[in-house]
Amino acid sequence: MLNRGSALGGVLGSFWVLVSWFGVATTPAQAQKASPPAASVKLGIVSFLTGPAASPFGIPGRNGAEIMIEAMNGGKVPAPFNKVGFGGSNIEAKYIDETGSAANVVTEFRNLVQRDQVDAVIGYVSSGNCLAVTPLAEELKALTVFYDCGTPRIFEEKPRSYVFRVSPHATMDNVAAARYLLAKKQDVTSYSGINQNYAWGQDSWRDFAGAMQVLAPKVTVDKTLFPKLFAGEYGAEVSTLLTSKSQVLHTSFYDGDLEAFIYQEQARALDKRMTIIATTGEAAIWRLRDKMPNGSLIGARGPNGPLAPDSEFNRWFQKIYSDRYNIPPTYPAYQMAMSLLGLKLAYEKAKKGDAKPTSDEVAAAFKGIEFEGPSGSVKLAIGDGHQGISETAYGTYRFNKEKNEPEIVDVMRFPAECVNPPAGINADDWIKEGMKGAKC
Amino acid sequence: MLTAFAILVDGLVYAAYLFIVAIGLTLIFGVMKILNVAHGSFYTFGAYGAATAVGIYFDRGLPDAGGFLLMVLFAMTLGLALGLILERGIMRLVYGKDEVVMVLVTYAAFLILEDIVILVWGPGSYATYQPLLAAGNIEVGELILSNYDLGLIMVAALLAAASYWALKFTRYGRLLTAVIFDRETAAAFGINVKVVYTVTFVIGAVLGALGGAIMAPKIAVTLGIGVEVIVLAFAVVAIGGMGSIEGALAGALIVGICRAAAVHLVPQVELFVIYGVMALVLLIRPYGLFVRAQPRKI
Numbered sequence: 001m002l003n004r005g006s007a008l009g010g011v012l013g014s015f016w017v018l019v020s021w022f023g024v025a026t027t028p029a030q031a032q033k034a035s036p037p038a039a040s041v042k043l044g045i046v047s048f049l050t051g052p053a054a055s056p057f058g059i060p061g062r063n064g065a066e067i068m069i070e071a072m073n074g075g076k077v078p079a080p081f082n083k084v085g086f087g088g089s090n091i092e093a094k095y096i097d098e099t100g101s102a103a104n105v106v107t108e109f110r111n112l113v114q115r116d117q118v119d120a121v122i123g124y125v126s127s128g129n130c131l132a133v134t135p136l137a138e139e140l141k142a143l144t145v146f147y148d149c150g151t152p153r154i155f156e157e158k159p160r161s162y163v164f165r166v167s168p169h170a171t172m173d174n175v176a177a178a179r180y181l182l183a184k185k186q187d188v189t190s191y192s193g194i195n196q197n198y199a200w201g202q203d204s205w206r207d208f209a210g211a212m213q214v215l216a217p218k219v220t221v222d223k224t225l226f227p228k229l230f231a232g233e234y235g236a237e238v239s240t241l242l243t244s245k246s247q248v249l250h251t252s253f254y255d256g257d258l259e260a261f262i263y264q265e266q267a268r269a270l271d272k273r274m275t276i277i278a279t280t281g282e283a284a285i286w287r288l289r290d291k292m293p294n295g296s297l298i299g300a301r302g303p304n305g306p307l308a309p310d311s312e313f314n315r316w317f318q319k320i321y322s323d324r325y326n327i328p329p330t331y332p333a334y335q336m337a338m339s340l341l342g343l344k345l346a347y348e349k350a351k352k353g354d355a356k357p358t359s360d361e362v363a364a365a366f367k368g369i370e371f372e373g374p375s376g377s378v379k380l381a382i383g384d385g386h387q388g389i390s391e392t393a394y395g396t397y398r399f400n401k402e403k404n405e406p407e408i409v410d411v412m413r414f415p416a417e418c419v420n421p422p423a424g425i426n427a428d429d430w431i432k433e434g435m436k437g438a439k440c
Numbered sequence: 441m442l443t444a445f446a447i448l449v450d451g452l453v454y455a456a457y458l459f460i461v462a463i464g465l466t467l468i469f470g471v472m473k474i475l476n477v478a479h480g481s482f483y484t485f486g487a488y489g490a491a492t493a494v495g496i497y498f499d500r501g502l503p504d505a506g507g508f509l510l511m512v513l514f515a516m517t518l519g520l521a522l523g524l525i526l527e528r529g530i531m532r533l534v535y536g537k538d539e540v541v542m543v544l545v546t547y548a549a550f551l552i553l554e555d556i557v558i559l560v561w562g563p564g565s566y567a568t569y570q571p572l573l574a575a576g577n578i579e580v581g582e583l584i585l586s587n588y589d590l591g592l593i594m595v596a597a598l599l600a601a602a603s604y605w606a607l608k609f610t611r612y613g614r615l616l617t618a619v620i621f622d623r624e625t626a627a628a629f630g631i632n633v634k635v636v637y638t639v640t641f642v643i644g645a646v647l648g649a650l651g652g653a654i655m656a657p658k659i660a661v662t663l664g665i666g667v668e669v670i671v672l673a674f675a676v677v678a679i680g681g682m683g684s685i686e687g688a689l690a691g692a693l694i695v696g697i698c699r700a701a702a703v704h705l706v707p708q709v710e711l712f713v714i715y716g717v718m719a720l721v722l723l724i725r726p727y728g729l730f731v732r733a734q735p736r737k738i
Contacts, residue, residue: 052662055564099663197711225707230668232659233457235589236450236703242583243442243704256565256660263569264658267586268577291569 041086041347041356042094043069044112046105046123047148047336049097052230052256056283057125057332061148062095063325064333065122068340069093071320077341078313086344087351094118098125102132109133113142119356120145122339125332127151127170127199137163143359143366147339148332150301151199152207155383156426162359164366166342166378166388167335168420170200170252171207171427173279173299173392175419175435178211180297180394180412181248181277190220191248192274194237196257197226204252204279210431222246230257234264241270254280262288271296281397282307283330285406289399296397298408302375304331306408307393309376317374334375341373342366342380342388379416382423389420415439446583447700453589455696456596457655461669462676462688463603464647470620470683471640473539477546478526479673480666481553482519482645486652488557489515491566491661498570508571512653519649522553523642531641532634550666557663565662572657592654596692599647603685616640620683675718681728690729694721 045065048058069091071077075084085091094116096108105124112118120143124130130149137144144163146154150170154163181188191212195201205224212219222244225237238261241249249270253261258278265271271293278284282300285292300307305328308314317337321329329337346366350357357365368385371378378390395408418440421430430436465479493514497507526549534545575588607613618626619636627633651669659665676695680687695714702713709716721729 050558050563051664052565052660055662059564223707225703226710227703228711230664232665232668233454233655235453235586235658236447236700239446239450239583239700240704240707243446256662259565259567259660260658263567263572264586266569267572267575267588268584270584287567291567 040090040092041120042092042116042118043343044096044109044116044118044121044123045093045336046096046098046108046112046121047332048099048125049095051099053125053254054099056255056258056287056330057148058098060283060330061123061125061332061336063321064329064336065093065095065340067321067324067333068337072340072344078316081341081344083348086347089356096123098123098129102128105129106132106136109136109142110140113137113140119143119359120343120362122147122336122343124149127203130154131199134160134163141359143343143362145339145343147335148301149200151203152427153199153203155387159384160386162363164342164363164380164386165383166339166380168302168378168389168392168416169387169427170204170279171421171431172389172416172419173252173301174204174207174250175211175431176392176394176414177208177250177277177279177297177299178215179414179419179440181212182216183412184297184396184410185248185275188216188219188247190222190244190246191250192221192223192225192241192244192246193250194223194225194227194234194241194261195250195252196229198229201226201229201252205250207427207431208250208279210428211435214431214434232256232260234261237261238265238268238270241265241274242268244274246274248277249274250277250279252279254283258284259288262291262293266291266293280331282408283332285397285408286327286330289406290401292397292399292406294398297394298397299392299394300331301335302331302390303393303413304334304375305329306406307395307411308334308374311372311374311376313372314374314376338373338375338378338388341371342369342378345369345371377416381416382421384423389416391416392419442581442583443704445580447697447704449583449585449589450700450703451693451697452593453696454699455692456593457651458672458676458695459596459689459692460599460654461648461651462673462680462692463599463685464644464651465670465673466677466680466683466685466688467647468641468644469677470685471616472531472535472637473623474531474542474546475539475674475682476641476644477543477670478549478553479546479644479648480670481550481557482522482648483652483655483669484557484663484666485518485522485553486515486649487568487656487659487661487665488561488566488652489518489649490653490656491568492561494568494570494657495566498574504571504574507574511568511571511656512650515649515653515656516646519646520642522649523645524638526645527638527641532637535637554663554666563663565660566656568656568661570657588657595654600685600689607685612639672714675714677728679718679721679728681725681731684728684730687728687730 047061048054122145125148127149130146146165152169152171193205195205277297279299281298282305350361350365378388381389393413395411398407400407421427422437468476490511493511572588577584676691680691702710
């Protein structure tokens with residue numbers, strides 16, 4: 001311990017006096033100006049880097065962030081996003097693994113905001129984690145952009161100030177799934193569902209079954225299965241479905257659960273009896289390849305991947321991603337790219353001069369923003385201007401044996417206002433009331 | 441009738457997988473009185489080992505039977521090595537310590553091994569479906585059963601029979617039974633308890649790895665599979681009684697059938713039914729179905 005009477009203690013004491021005097025001398029002057037020019041913008045990027053959700057979701061999302069941030073820092077993103085970084089400031093990214101309990105995830109979020117002092121957090125695949133992080137983001141006034149989680153509840157439970165989601169939520173996926181199914185299989189009389197037993201799976205089934213009730217009330221529900229998240233073993237579920245009379249099976253399964261289910265159902269030929277609608281199937285087609293049953297109805301959580309519009313921006317994004325990672329970008333990569341573009345646009349809109357805009361200024365600029373990216377147009381039109389809507393697309397899966405690669409054919413596009421609830425009404429109520437105002 | 445048959449088959453398949461994992465766990469507890477949290481890692485290493493073997497073997501046009509054998513042998517070899525390293529390297533240093541300390545040590549080992557999996561195999565998942573699809577299926581009325589699942593039931597049945605025979609009719613089995621009943625008295629009679637510990641731990645590790653290898657073709661082999669299975673294995677062992685092989689079999693059957701029935705008949709309770717059954721059993725038989733309360737030794 002320091003002896004205050006010692007020479008060292010005297011030097012240190014003098015040092016702290018000088019520091020405090022310097023701080024007092026400079027603080028009044030600084031208080032008169034805006035915050036100093038930003039050397040860099042720090043972003044926390046949160047995604048599953050390990051565990052069952054890493055390979056199909058978390059890592060493509062992380063890769064999407066990495067490639068886009070590199071392009072942004074190099075000023076290589078197509079206009080109007082061609083300014084370097086965010087408003088001329090380089091982006092520094094800190095990548096955090098989303099794996100762990102909700103308590104862990106919330107702790108890591110707090111660390112990013114309070115310890116690492118990031119300017120914004122972009123992340124989260126799990127709907128459960130998004131729901132857990134939202135109150136803390138609001139409490140800490142931390143600008144947060146959810147890139148992949150799909151539960152509609154984020155902005156329906158209460159208005160948010162600092163939380164945004166550019167990617168449309170799961171209601172769009174499931175209403176479009178119902179519309180596509182009925183367009184392609186007019187003779188369907190019964191359907192079943194197998195969805196993970198947590199927010200994402202429950203909400204997905206609720207929205208799909210609700211949309212089917214409105215669009216085709218005579219079509220009945222047979223089996224409704226909710227296995228545990230990451231259960232992995234679905235023998236009993238496959239048996240249950242084999243004894244069902246349904247022609248269609250809805251699933252919002254993703255990553256390892258989807259793959260395990262597909263392998264197990266293929267071993268017992270379930271797909272010969274039922275057409276599978278996989279609302280997140282696009283993320284798995286490059287891994288499943290010829291194991292994904294031909295004829296499956298595939299969604300991509302929006303116009304992403306093979307369902308993305310053919311635009312220069314999309315071609316640019318596909319090229320830089322494929323060149324780096326030797327695989328085409330799947331929808332988590334697109335969602336991350338769109339989230340980064342939205343935040344960049346809001347940041348640059350809020351920035352005045354050289355000073356870094358505050359979270360409040362960026363949030364105000366972000367609200368209601370509209371732009372075009374690799375996934376086409378998106379507008380933060382609902383959730384009080386915090387939740388994005390876009391058109392979406394569904395298609396039918398086919399493995400092209402000549403080219404030895406997956407394909408999605410027979411694509412149908414649905415306008416944003418056809419498959420998203422209008423502003424001011426929550427998704428469940430909109431569906432239950434017959435999807436009034438839907439413009440198809 | 442078809443539903444009842446489906447429940448029976450699905451229950452037996454699930455029970456088979458749980459039994460193969462749980463028997464190693466209960467054996468280790470019975471002999472060594474260690475609740476081995478790292479057992480989930482044996483399962484994980486077995487699954488990854490099988491995935492590696494499948495990646496090497498299948499798709500080369502070689503006979504499928506060789507692939508099944510390679511998958512199982514590779515995984516069991518990994519289990520053997522891991523069991524030896526863990527027991528000789530870590531566990532022998534904490535024998536005789538408080539039970540909570542031993543559980544914490546095995547938990548620490550589990551966490552370390554999870555990270556070793558990432559170092560060796562990376563964070564992505566592995567698809568090992570070839571044995572599952574190669575086995576084909578069989579139609580029974582409207583139900584289509586996977587031959588792989590039927591094989592799994594047979595493997596578990598053989599394992600149960602082999603365990604019973606080994607414990608009852610072999611010299612080593614009798615030594616093991618003596619150590620399970622009373623370690624101190626067994627040592628006093630000249631049984632080398634340390635060797636018994638080592639052999640038991642390694643057998644438990646091999647069985648855990650075997651469970652992982654057998655399940656690998658059905659699941660996506662990825663991080664976290666050990667956690668999921670260890671929770672279920674604990675429930676099975678708690679129902680049957682810690683340290684009882686017959687208990688592990690009974691517990692697995694009860695859990696398997698109840699879960700299958702829930703999925704078919706009342707899917708809303710599927711998540712709850714396993715732990716509900718466990719709670720019910722423990723209310724009536726606090727030490728499990730096949731274990732009686734032991735008088736405390738002073």
